[in-house]
Every structure is written in C-alpha cells, then in structure tokens.
Amino acid sequence: MSSSSRSYDSEDLFRKEVGFFFDTAPTLKDHASISKKLKRFIELNSHASENGASMRKIVCVTSGGTTVPLEQRCVRYIDNFSSGHRGAASTEYFLKHGYAVIFLYRRGTFQPYCRSLPDDPLLECFELDSDSNIRVQQSHAEAVRKTVMNHHAAHELGILLKLPFTTIFEYLQLLQMIAIALRDLGPHAMFYLAAAVSDFYVPWETMEEHKIQSAAGPLDMRLAQVPKMLSMLRKDWAPQAFCISFKLETNSEILLEKASLALKKYNMHAVIANELATRKEEVTVVTPDGKTCIRREVGDDIENPLVELLVEKHMTHVAGTPQNQ
Numbered sequence: 505m506s507s508s509s510r511s512y513d514s515e516d517l518f519r520k521e522v523g524f525f526f527d528t529a530p531t532l533k534d535h536a537s538i539s540k541k542l543k544r545f546i547e548l549n550s551h552a553s554e555n556g557a558s559m560r561k562i563v564c565v566t567s568g569g570t571t572v573p574l575e576q577r578c579v580r581y582i583d584n585f586s587s588g589h590r591g592a593a594s595t596e597y598f599l600k601h602g603y604a605v606i607f608l609y610r611r612g613t614f615q616p617y618c619r620s621l622p623d624d625p626l627l628e629c630f631e632l633d634s635d636s637n638i639r640v641q642q643s644h645a646e647a648v649r650k651t652v653m654n655h656h657a658a659h660e661l662g663i664l665l666k667l668p669f670t671t672i673f674e675y676l677q678l679l680q681m682i683a684i685a686l687r688d689l690g691p692h693a694m695f696y697l698a699a700a701v702s703d704f705y706v707p708w709e710t711m712e713e714h715k716i717q718s719a720a721g722p723l724d725m726r727l728a729q730v731p732k733m734l735s736m737l738r739k740d741w742a743p744q745a746f747c748i749s750f751k752l753e754t755n756s757e758i759l760l761e762k763a764s765l766a767l768k769k770y771n772m773h774a775v776i777a778n779e780l781a782t783r784k785e786e787v788t789v790v791t792p793d794g795k796t797c798i799r800r801e802v803g804d805d806i807e808n809p810l811v812e813l814l815v816e817k818h819m820t821h822v823a824g825t826p827q828n829q
C-alpha cells in the first residue's frame with residue numbers, strides 16, 4: 505500500500521470516528537437558544553471596534569475539566585483535577601486587552617473576576633446588621649466591589665458570553681458550534697484551549713442506562729478513545745483562527761517533547777506546556793519559531809504575561825493572513 509493511500513485511510517477512519525462521536529452523542533439541551541445567543545454575541549462584537557478601523561477580536565477560552573459519564577442516567581462519572589483557574593484568570597486578561605470572550609467553562613469551576621473571593625462568598629462576605637439587613641463585611645468589601653464592578657461592566661458591554669458544560673459530549677458539541685460560528689471572523693478569532701479534555705469515554709450507545717450494580721462483581725469497562733478534535737478545529741471548523749492548545753504532564757522530562765509533537769501533529773499556532781505541580785508558576789510557550797519560558801512575578805498572575813505574549817502573536821497572525829480567503 506502506498507503511503508498516500510495509507511494516510512487517506514487513516515484520515516478516513518479518523519473522520520468516521522468523529523462522525524460516530526457526534527452522531528451518537530446525546531442531543532445538547534438548549535441547542536437552539538445557545539445558538540441564538542452565540543449568533544447575537546458574534547454579530548455584536550465582530551462589528552464593534554475601538555477606533556472604527558479594525559474588527560474586534562473574539563477569543564473562545566475553554567476552562568475546567570470534562571466528565572465522562574458511566575451511566576446514561578448518570579450516577580457515576582470519571583472526572584479530572586482542573587479547577588478552571590487558568591481559564592478564568594486568562595479571560596480577565598483577554599477582556600483587558602479589548603477582546604470579546606466566549607468563556608466555555610465547566611459548571612462549578614472558577615469564574616472570571618471571582619477568584620479573590622472566599623470559597624463560600626455568600627456566607628463569608630456578607631453579614632446581618634442589627635436590623636437584620638444584609639451588608640458586606642468590611643474585610644471583603646474591596647474584593648466584592650471589584651468583582652461586581654468588573655462583572656457588570658463586561659455584562660453591559662456585552663463582551664463576555666459564558667457557556668457551561670459538564671460532560672465530554674456537551675463540551676465537544678459546544679466547541680464545534682462555537683468554532684463554526686466564528687469561522688467567518690477568519691484570523692480575528694482565537695481559540696485558547698485550557699480545558700482538560702477527557703482522552704477516553706464510554707460511547708453513549710454502549711453505556712448502561714441505569715446505575716451499574718455492585719452485586720454483579722468487579723467492573724470491567726472498555727473506554728473508547730475520544731477523537732482528537734483539534735485536527736477538526738484546524739482543518740474544518742475554523743481553519744484561519746489562531747489556535748492555542750495546552751499540554752499538561754506530571755513528568756517534566758517528557759513535557760516539552762510532547763508539546764512540540766502536539767504543535768506539529770495538530771498544526772497549532774502555539775502549545776502551552778505546563779507541569780501539574782508548577783502550573784501557576786511557570787509555563788513554556790512552544791511555537792514553530794521556538795520556546796519561551798514564562799515565570800510568574802511576585803504579586804502577579806502568570807496569565808498576565810502569557811496572555812500579553814499571545815495577543816502579540818495573534819496580531820502578527822492577523823497581519824499575515826490574507827483577509828479575503
């Protein structure tokens with residue numbers, strides 16, 4: 505078999521797997537209303553501009569981890585550690601740089617502008633006065649003021665659209681919808697894929713409907729591989745968009761090599777390499793031009809210089825992409 509027919513076969517097989525994933529996934533709830541919101545958001549923001557000369561850029565930031573349900577009437581699922589801190593913090597910095605942000609986040613994870621609030625803000629930030637009126641506790645007043653102010657500003661300007669997901673099925677269907685909706689923006693769209701996406705899943709049609717019974721003895725379960733949708737994003741869904749993916753490893757010895765492989769394999773514009781234990785302190789931006797290590801400065805978020813660097817690279821990408829393609 506020639507190498508060209510071999511690669512055609514593997515591409516064909518890959519597309520079949522992608523088709524199978526979407527065809528057999530449970531239908532996304534609220535598909536119509538999400539699609540309407542998305543369309544309105546993109547219309548509003550792709551025509552807006554700061555100086556009337558250029559299109560506003562839109563970034564889709566993905567955040568948090570996807571779950572893999574083990575039963576259709578889900579009682580148990582496979583999860584991962586991601587807190588959504590990276591995505592929430594990065595969203596704040598993209599907004600600061602004038603981007604409109606589609607924040608595709610895992611329900612219950614960190615939200616933009618809420619990072620400095622305590623875990624249970626409702627109970628910890630508020631208190632009752634002697635007349636049983638609610639007031640903000642003095643020690644949290646500044647954090648609450650900033651959170652409310654920034655949140656309302658983003659809301660009023662219509663520059664932040666939040667879309668939640670829980671399962672791998674919801675996440676990939678939403679990502680596909682967003683990417684196809686952003687396609688017309690060409691190079692002005694960016695994908696910043698910080699979500700931790702499950703590598704393995706139980707296809708819906710082979711999944712037990714009801715709670716798996718423990719009386720049946722030890723559980724043997726075969727997980728299918730989730731098709732690598734980064735390829736679909738680059739080739740089909742939004743081929744001109746600027747695409748950044750993340751690579752997380754726990755073994756520093758293989759991290760940079762894996763990031764470089766992902767860069768080439770999925771034709772990314774940059775891959776951000778990070779290690780589990782040091783992810784808030786240090787990341788390496790791997791691009792076709794080389795590697796840049798970014799370290800957190802005292803009192804700052806690592807996402808501040810990271811987003812700044814990516815915004816610069818995105819500008820170069822926009823300038824270098826013919827607009828009429």
Ligand code: PAZ
Binds near residue numbers: 586698699701750
């Ligand atoms: O969500 P978080 O702030 O706790 O962690 C961020 C992260 C490590 C999930 C992200 O930087 C990342 O590497 N995402 C991709 C993970 C992966 O390789 O699938």
